[in-house]
Amino acid sequence: MTKERLYLFDTTLRDGAQTSGVDFSLEDKILIAKTLDELGIDYVEGGYPGANPTDTAFFSKRRDYANATFTSFGMTKRAGRSTANDPGLQGVLQGEADAVCLVGKAWDFHVRVALAISNEENLQSIAQSVGAVCESGREALIDCEHFFDGFKANPDYALACARTAFEAGARWVVLCDTNGGTLPHEIAEIVATVRETVPGDHLGIHTHNDTENAVANTFAAVRAGVRQIQGTINGIGERCGNANLISIIATLMLKSYYAERFEIGLTPERLARLTHVSRLLDEILNRAPNRQAAYVGESAFATKAGIHASAIIKNPDTYEHVAPEAVGNERRLLVGDQAGKSNILAALGQLGIDVEKDDPRVARLLAEVKEREAIGYAYEGADASFELLARRLLGDVPKYFSVDSFRVMVEKRHNAKGERVTVSEASVKVFINGGDDGAAPLWSVAEGNGPVNALDQALRTDLGRYQKYIEHVELVDYKVRILTGGTEAVTRVLVENRDSRTRERWFTVGVSPNIVDASFEALLDGINYKLYRDGAPPA
Numbered sequence: 299m300t301k302e303r304l305y306l307f308d309t310t311l312r313d314g315a316q317t318s319g320v321d322f323s324l325e326d327k328i329l330i331a332k333t334l335d336e337l338g339i340d341y342v343e344g345g346y347p348g349a350n351p352t353d354t355a356f357f358s359k360r361r362d363y364a365n366a367t368f369t370s371f372g373m374t375k376r377a378g379r380s381t382a383n384d385p386g387l388q389g390v391l392q393g394e395a396d397a398v399c400l401v402g403k404a405w406d407f408h409v410r411v412a413l414a415i416s417n418e419e420n421l422q423s424i425a426q427s428v429g430a431v432c433e434s435g436r437e438a439l440i441d442c443e444h445f446f447d448g449f450k451a452n453p454d455y456a457l458a459c460a461r462t463a464f465e466a467g468a469r470w471v472v473l474c475d476t477n478g479g480t481l482p483h484e485i486a487e488i489v490a491t492v493r494e495t496v497p498g499d500h501l502g503i504h505t506h507n508d509t510e511n512a513v514a515n516t517f518a519a520v521r522a523g524v525r526q527i528q529g530t531i532n533g534i535g536e537r538c539g540n541a542n543l544i545s546i547i548a549t550l551m552l553k554s555y556y557a558e559r560f561e562i563g564l565t566p567e568r569l570a571r572l573t574h575v576s577r578l579l580d581e582i583l584n585r586a587p588n589r590q591a592a593y594v595g596e597s598a599f600a601t602k603a604g605i606h607a608s609a610i611i612k613n614p615d616t617y618e619h620v621a622p623e624a625v626g627n628e629r630r631l632l633v634g635d636q637a638g639k640s641n642i643l644a645a646l647g648q649l650g651i652d653v654e655k656d657d658p659r660v661a662r663l664l665a666e667v668k669e670r671e672a673i674g675y676a677y678e679g680a681d682a683s684f685e686l687l688a689r690r691l692l693g694d695v696p697k698y699f700s701v702d703s704f705r706v707m708v709e710k711r712h713n714a715k716g717e718r719v720t721v722s723e724a725s726v727k728v729f730i731n732g733g734d735d736g737a738a739p740l741w742s743v744a745e746g747n748g749p750v751n752a753l754d755q756a757l758r759t760d761l762g763r764y765q766k767y768i769e770h771v772e773l774v775d776y777k778v779r780i781l782t783g784g785t786e787a788v789t790r791v792l793v794e795n796r797d798s799r800t801r802e803r804w805f806t807v808g809v810s811p812n813i814v815d816a817s818f819e820a821l822l823d824g825i826n827y828k829l830y831r832d833g834a835p836p837a
């Protein structure tokens with residue numbers, strides 16, 4: 299049987315950004331888009347150019363991806379103006395994107411109440427806006443907002459909206475369950491009818507999770523004939539969230555009903571990155587991952603000791619519906635944790651480190667990682683710290699310098715103008731050569747807008763012979779999370795550094811009961827990583 303192609307459309311950076319508490323920076327967007335591209339997502343919707351400075355900046359230059367079609371979001375033009383005179387639509391058309399996904403009304407109730415225009419005017423807006431996107435040489439998609447509610451209220455009009463967009467040249471007509479209230483059997487019935495107007499290989503599905511059916515609704519639509527799936531990583535999104543692409547991808551590839559009929563842009567190797575991608579997004583959002591998330595949660599393949607565990611050791615198929623390694627997750631048992639080892643080997647492989655699987659250093663690294671994770675470290679969002687840890691254990695990383703001591707002072711006082719100000723000052727005492735040969739310490743003092751910034755400044759002031767390696771390093775982002783798992787709270791800090799010339803970015807982690815100490819550890823890893831990457835000679 300030849301397989302049909304299903305297309306995955308990720309809207310984490312647009313619809314997902316509607317989640318309360320979620321605010322992506324430009325750097326976040328760049329990283330997430332690249333990650334989605336590498337995973338094998340077909341369309342990455344990056345935001346709404348012209349709507350806010352971050353999205354405008356994101357679309358201000360061409361971003362080339364290996365797999366993904368870089369897509370912007372916009373709205374159909376307002377009635378009573380031409381497409382050329384609609385600032386919103388023009389803002390979108392000025393952005394650098396390969397495709398544009400426009401949202402258009404498909405429910406006559408909304409047309410009447412929200413837009414206060416005639417049904418016919420709305421159809422014209424759809425036709426002309428889609429036409430303008432096509433004329434600009436881009437692929438056009440249309441999200442038919444409230445399509446299912448619209449269809450229930452006035453099927454002829456909802457269908458007319460879909461048909462109008464398709465005939466105007468939309469590559470995809472996406473049926474949206476915008477308020478998330480539709481159930482799977484309704485989705486199946488309605489999609490079957492819509493297919494008589496727009497062919498299934500031009501139809502998409504966009505669902506929300508307000509009845510906990512977003513993923514089920516997506517599959518109902520696929521079975522009924524749609525061939526594009528919209529969703530977000532981890533199902534983030536407004537209210538109860540969007541359809542979770544993580545679960546959808548795993549089901550499409552691992553469940554025979556779908557795997558036999560469809561193919562997507564992922565290979566089994568890419569699928570094995572799914573857990574990493576899911577947790578990376580949580581790290582970027584500074585959220586604790588959902589332990590019970592399907593496929594990728596920490597508990598998804600956890601089994602308590604007892605008859606289940608011993609049966610799983612004999613044959614995992616006894617209790618597991620899929621193999622955890624397939625999605626890059628691991629089996630958690632109290633005994634015989636072999637999966638952990640294969641994960642470590644895979645991570646080393648990704649860094650280009652080739653070691654035999656029976657090399658005792660692999661077991662040592664695994665033990666070290668587990669021990670560190672138990673006290674709060676997380677390496678999903680801190681690749682550079684993981685690489686340093688691994689390479690140190692393998693004996694690859696020279697000792698460049700050692701920090702003898704540091705001190706931070708935070709003072710609230712009156713300045714010369716009599717205003718109350720808070721001043722942070724840090725000093726750091728560093729030995730190059732480890733101080734063994736009697737070399738004098740390098741002692742640096744700096745002020746900063748906060749204790750961590752002051753420490754960072756002090757550390758970068760004078761690293762002696764290594765100074766030239768860190769001249770272009772800058773701290774881009776800094777995230778703090780208080781972990782309250784054990785008896786006392788622990789702080790985990792994630793630091794993102796960048797080389798301002800090469801644009802290379804790397805992420806490090808520090809953990810301590812003390813926030814300044816945790817930050818300092820992450821800062822040190824950031825500098826050591828740079829020295830290692832640039833081949834700085836040992837002290």
Ligand SMILES: [Zn+2]
Nearest residue numbers: 313476504506
């Ligand atoms: Zn939505």
